[in-house]
Amino acid sequence: MRVAVLVLVVSVSLTEAARCVPTSSPQCYKNSTKPDEDFICEWDERNPEKSQTHILHIWDTVKNSFRTHVKCSKPAQAYLHLEELGTPSRKTDIWVQTQVGNLTCNSSKTSVILECMVKYSKPQIIRMKRSAGILNITLDKPTDNKGAIYEIRWRKRDSEWQNTTFETKDSTIKDFHILHLQNRTIYQIQLRRQAILRSHPCKDSLHALWSDWSQMVDVPSEIRRRPVIRCVEKNPENGSRDIHLSWDAPLPEESVGGVKYILKLLDWPCHKTKKKKQTTNQTYNTSITYSEARISIIARNKVGHSPERHIFIPALKHLNYCNSDMPSNIPKADNNTCLEWYKLEDGETRPKTVNSSNNILLKDIKNEVDHFVRHYYFLHIKRNKQYQTVVMCPFYSKQKAPINGPANVNISDITHESAVVHWLSIPVVEQQGFLQHYVIWISGQGNTKFHQVPANKTSFLIKDLHPGVSYTVSISGRTEAGNGPNSTVNFETHSKEMGLSWQDQTILIVCVVALLCTIICSVAARRLKLLPDVPSPVVDVAEFRCPEEQDQRWMIEEVHEFILLLHQDPGKRRENVTPEQSTLLQDFGLVVFEEEDEEDGEGGVSDLSSIKSCCYPNPSYRGQMLQLPEPFHMTDSTSRDNDTESTYRDGLFFETRVLECDTTSL
DSSP, rough: OHHHHHHHHHHHHHHHHTTTOOOOOEEESSSSSSSTTEEEEOOOOOOSSEEEEEEEEEEEEETTTEEEEOSBBBBEEEEEEHHHOOOOTSEEEEEEEEEETTEEEEEEEEEGGGOOOOOOOOOOOOEEEEOOOEEEEEEEOTTTTOOEEEEEEEEEETOOOOOEEEEEOOSSSSSHHHEETOOOOOOEEEEEEEOOOOOGOOOOOSGGGOOOOOOOEOOOOOOSOOOOEEEEEEBBBBBBBBEEEOOOOOOOOHHHTTEEEEEEEEEETTTOOOOOOOEEEEEEEEOOSSSSSSEEEEEEEETOOOOOEEEOOOOOOOOSSOOOOOOSSSSSOOEEEEEEEEEEETTTTOSSOOESSSSOOHHHHHTTTTSSOOOOEEEEETTTEEEEEEEEEEOSSSSOOSSOEEEEEEEEEESOOEEEEEEEEOOOHHHHHHOEEEEEEEETTTTTEEEEEEEEEEEEEESSOOTEEEEEEEEEETTTEEEEEOOOEEOOOOOGSSSSSSSHHOOOOOOHHHHHHHHHHHHHHHTTTSSSOOOOOOOSSSSOOOOOTTTOOOOOOOOOEEEEEOOOTTOOOOOOOOOOOOEETTTTTEEEEOOOOOTTTOOOOOGGGOOOBOOOGGGGGGGOOEEEOOOOOOOOOTSTTTTTEEETTTTEEEEEHHHHHTTEEE
């Protein structure tokens, strides 16, 4: 029984003792090397119990007495006031007592000289600038503005760390360091620092405390190119223009860690400084007046910024005359109005020097600007936090007649009754006032005609002229102060027969065009075979042969008289012979029965050996058979003595006669 009770008591004691776990050794330090700085003590809690208390004990090893006991109000941290410690240059033992219920336990002791225990805050990177593989780092100074020892480590992403140390000086406002990196590569860096202890008891390096590591920072590559800006301007409306700006992001290795875009706008002429806007977006919308606006933009990352991009949005096109729809003036000038004016000597180019003020109006400056010189002004107002242009207009303080007349006056398109005169408009710098119109005088044959031409015209058609007459044309510009010098040119109209009138020329041109169209259509129809082919005469391709003994000479057409003999049996009755029964041209030879002086008593046929064949060279009728033409009638000699009948067929002329011998003669 006694043994069991003893075991139970021991086990309970061990269980309660196990519930009290001591903390880590405390670390006490101050944040600077200043002698009047208070101290902070920190430790790590190892006991999960929530109902525990901590007491920090400070023991003076020289006097062998406690300097102070501090009950901690915050978990794992206690503050030591300098007046409670006495002299911090003596060696001191420090430990933490933990109490859980009725149990207490102590941490291990730490022997230190509190004056030497300095721990700076972790360094902050104020600025980085990277260029050509060199990274310039600007760091904040410790709170005592003293030099420090830094340790820096760097690496490429997902690679091993490299580290080095460097020391800074006391005399600088910021701490600086230069690190050499590989160009166009992304890196990660961290830094920490410790105080430089110069007092004699603190030269032991064991007393030096490193600060915590700074937050790991990604180091992008520098941005080399200017942003490319796209500007879209909407139509002017209500005195303002809506502007939409957009641009592209830098390259991926330049955008690591984020990119900010800084825009500077000069959209209110009475403000000499640009309005600055910062955005992380790649678009920006704004509203500007009708006057000129300037915008600049840079892209900034952690190591620097891109070159600045400037864009210039010109003013609306200068007017030649005031717009009647715009109000002529604003009765009061204040901070919500802005008058902008400048010389416009050539009528187009805005000068570099531009005047602006929000304290005066147009009537106040008219007597201050140069006379007889064109100026231009804008009147802007601020309404509902938006800038608007209410007036834009050219003006003269005083006007007079133009200095010179129109240049390069010439005559063209001269006819017998009209001509066209051309000229160059008078330059704005020579007008000395608003040009109202051009005055033209046409003189000829003792008469003078007068015409007015609008100021925006540079040609005029002169009509109702007389043929062959010399004319003089004079032109001058007119302002409200009067006419300027004349520019003169002479010409002579054509005589009426020397040329065609424009009506005749028009008719001639129409006829020529119609003829050309007809020719083109005919050629096109033939090439495209839109019309049937014209038939050609059928010619036999058989070779034409002549007898060898034929005399190859030019033949002269001769007229022959021959007799056609009809063979008929005596016992048969005579029948009429049809043309098909007789062939005079066979195989390209003409068979001729020549007339005999005497006929035999029996009425027979003469000897056929006298038949001659000759070649009739008429290739157009090759292969054709010449037959007796119709009508061909056998008539009685008693009733039709010496009757004749003529017939033309196939290119031959036939004359048919009935002779006394009852034969037919052709």
